[in-house]
Structures are given as C-alpha cells and as structure tokens.
Amino acid sequence: MMNQESMPIPRDFLCPITREVMQNPVVLIEDGHSYELFAIETWLRDHNSSPMTNQTLTDRRWIHNYNLKSAIEEYCSQQHAIASLNQFLAFNVCFGRIPSEWEDKPTLKIRISLLGGSNVGKSTIARYLQYGNKTNFIRLNTTTTVGHDLIFFYLDQLFENKYVIVVQLTDIPGMERYESCCDNHFRTCHGALLVADSTDIDTLERIELYWYKQLHLKGKDDVEPTLICNKSDLFQENCDDDYRRIFLANAEHFASLHSMAICYTSALRGDNIRAMFKQLILRILHSKTLLKQIKADDNVYDTASVHLSDRRSSSISSSQETNISKTSSTKCC
The missing domain is CATH 3.30.40.10 (Zinc/RING finger domain, C3HC4 (zinc finger))
Known part of the structure; x- marks a missing residue:
C-alpha cells in the first residue's frame, strides 16, 4: 500500500x-x-x-x-x-471521540495486542500513542500493568471512502502469573507488537520462547506481528559494542526467520513509535484475509447490536404494557 x-x-x-x-x-x-x-x-x-x-x-x-x-x-x-x-495513506492515528459526521458510517475494528514481559516499555508505548511527547505525564503515570488495558484510536481518513477504522490496542500484562488471561487476546488480535527491552537480551529470548510461540499456536493464521526492540536510547548509551552486536544479530535473525517487521524504538523519546504503529495498521489492511475477517466481524457485531436493540425495545414495550395494565386495574378498583 x-x-x-x-x-x-x-x-x-x-x-x-x-x-x-x-x-x-x-x-x-x-x-x-x-x-x-x-x-x-x-x-x-x-x-x-x-x-x-x-x-x-x-x-x-x-x-x-x-x-x-x-x-x-x-x-x-x-x-x-x-x-x-x-x-x-496520509492518515493520522487519533485518540478521542470519532467525529460526529461519521457516526452513521460503517465501522471496522482492528485489534492489536502489546505482548512482552514486564518493564519492557509496553505501557509507555501505549501512553506515547495516546498523548504524544508529553514525557512528564508518561514518566509520572506509567506503572506495571496488572490487568489488560484497552485503548481505542481512530484513523482520520475513511478506508475505501466509506469505512471508519477503529483501532483497539490491548496492553497485556507481562508478569508470568497473568499469562493465562491472555489466550483470548491471542485468538482475536489481527496484529501484535512483540516488545523486547534492547538492554536486556533475556526479554528477546522470552519473546521467542513464549510470546511468539503462543501467538503462533493460538492466534489467527494471518496475524501481522512486529518485533519492537524498545529503549534504543539506553541501548546506545549504556551497552557495550559486543552486547549491541549480539543483540542486533539475534533480533535480526528472529525477525528474518519468521518474516516479520522489526523496529527499533525509544518509547520515552517517541522514536519511531507512530511510524511503527501506522505501518502495522497498513499491513493489516493490506492483508486480504485479515481484511475479510475484520469486515465479517463488523457485520456480526452490527447484527448482534441490532438484535440486542430489538430485544431491549421489546422488553421496554412489554414493561410499558404491564405498567399500563396495572394502572388501568388500579383505576377500575
């Protein structure tokens, strides 16, 4: 695209x-x-x-x-x-309410999961996508994720001239005791950001041995993954040449082996965060299989919403009829 x-x-x-x-x-x-x-x-x-x-x-x-x-x-x-x-292709990813003039247009929802261990910077990435370079806010308000956090974005351009694109970003807890609650997010996501701390090579190994393996086993066949090597600022400042060489070789090999995109980011400074997110969205929309699934999910959601609305209307009508009947009986008495 x-x-x-x-x-x-x-x-x-x-x-x-x-x-x-x-x-x-x-x-x-x-x-x-x-x-x-x-x-x-x-x-x-x-x-x-x-x-x-x-x-x-x-x-x-x-x-x-x-x-x-x-x-x-x-x-x-x-x-x-x-x-x-x-x-x-000139779209921007926006955080907030969808413009009122789009309220009657069909909506497609893209689900993206942030996967990785604790303290790799997943929540900081999510906060940067929300608030931009307000780093003071990010530093003061970023804590370890206990339950999954849902953040919703929308694109400021219509897809195929008619669809509003909503992006659901799910920040999955990285601590091992919460991993069992992630299965549903593996199954339903269309894209995944596999986040490793570039100053800690063990987090990259954890991506290979657990997070990517679980995504591959439980996720969609055509899910779009991206390997994120975060904290590139600290990687350059605090790591020696030998460590950097080994980490880069391992990251490139893993990404190449599984034909996935790789991106080096600094969530604290905002380096490459928005570009990475935008490119993942484009790859998802470019996948015919994923786009077909997203459109099918949207139709199911719309149908369910209509049925739910009908049931609520029916329930309200029945309640009103009951109240009228009671009122009539009381007047007769």
Whole structure:
C-alpha cells in the first residue's frame, strides 16, 4: 500500500478537438478517428472537413465507439482508486471521540495486542500513542500493568471512502502469573507488537520462547506481528559494542526467520513509535484475509447490536404494557 503515481493519459483517450478525456467517444466513419460526441457535432455544423486530415468529407456519419468508452471508464476508475488510496495513506492515528459526521458510517475494528514481559516499555508505548511527547505525564503515570488495558484510536481518513477504522490496542500484562488471561487476546488480535527491552537480551529470548510461540499456536493464521526492540536510547548509551552486536544479530535473525517487521524504538523519546504503529495498521489492511475477517466481524457485531436493540425495545414495550395494565386495574378498583 505504498503511494502510487497516476498513470499517464493514453493519447487515444483525448479528443482531438477538445484535448480532454472523452466521455462519449464516437468514430467519424470517413476518417476513422474518434471524437467527443458534442465536439464533433459542433465541428460539423461549421465545417465540411475532417478535424484530423482537413480533407473534405463526403460522409458525415458517425458511430459510437463503445470499446474505447469502456477502456476510458476503466482508466478513470483506476485513477480514482489510486487517488483515494494516496489520500488514505496520509492518515493520522487519533485518540478521542470519532467525529460526529461519521457516526452513521460503517465501522471496522482492528485489534492489536502489546505482548512482552514486564518493564519492557509496553505501557509507555501505549501512553506515547495516546498523548504524544508529553514525557512528564508518561514518566509520572506509567506503572506495571496488572490487568489488560484497552485503548481505542481512530484513523482520520475513511478506508475505501466509506469505512471508519477503529483501532483497539490491548496492553497485556507481562508478569508470568497473568499469562493465562491472555489466550483470548491471542485468538482475536489481527496484529501484535512483540516488545523486547534492547538492554536486556533475556526479554528477546522470552519473546521467542513464549510470546511468539503462543501467538503462533493460538492466534489467527494471518496475524501481522512486529518485533519492537524498545529503549534504543539506553541501548546506545549504556551497552557495550559486543552486547549491541549480539543483540542486533539475534533480533535480526528472529525477525528474518519468521518474516516479520522489526523496529527499533525509544518509547520515552517517541522514536519511531507512530511510524511503527501506522505501518502495522497498513499491513493489516493490506492483508486480504485479515481484511475479510475484520469486515465479517463488523457485520456480526452490527447484527448482534441490532438484535440486542430489538430485544431491549421489546422488553421496554412489554414493561410499558404491564405498567399500563396495572394502572388501568388500579383505576377500575
């Protein structure tokens, strides 16, 4: 889903008279060239010659060029799709309420899980995505996650010109005694951020031996994982050359072995956090299988919401009827 350049307009799609893309092309029978219908009709009112050859016409009839019209319509459709895609790729990830003008539009929910051990910086990553570079807030308010935290974002561009994209980010507790509560998040997430502390190589090993293995066994077949090597600021300042070389080699090998993206971040400074999050969202939306699942989940959610609403309405109606009946009985007495 990289930015795509517009295709050059084929010369045959341009009317020789108007020099614009034709919408209703016709072929002038005698000279064999195609023109925009209104343009050739206007020309023939004032001329008795071919616009292309300037030769006198003995036959002023024309016929519709349906093949050319179909080719032009396909080209315009492709151009519109490219323009829409390029506009969507400029999206920002926003935290807060969805704009009121989008309330009636269909919604697709992307579920992303933050996975990794304690003290690797998962919560700091989540807080940075929420509040940006307000580092004082992050430092004062980041604590060890005990239960999973849910944070919701939305994209400020419509997907496919109609869908509101909501992103549910789940910060999973990293302590071992809470690992049993993570199974549901393995099963339901579309993407995962596997976070290791780049100053502690044991956290990378834990990603390999537990978190990725559980995600692979219990998660969706096409879940999109990203390896996050966090605390790159401390990695550069406090780790010696030998440690850095070993850590980088192990991280690159693990990511390459499982064909996953790798990103080096500093959650405290905000290095690469938003870019990493945006790229994961794009990879999820680019996956045909995941996108199909997300759309199916959205339809199930909408249907369930309608049924729940119907049941509530029915319950309210029954309650109202009961109250009316009681009131009537009381009046009769």
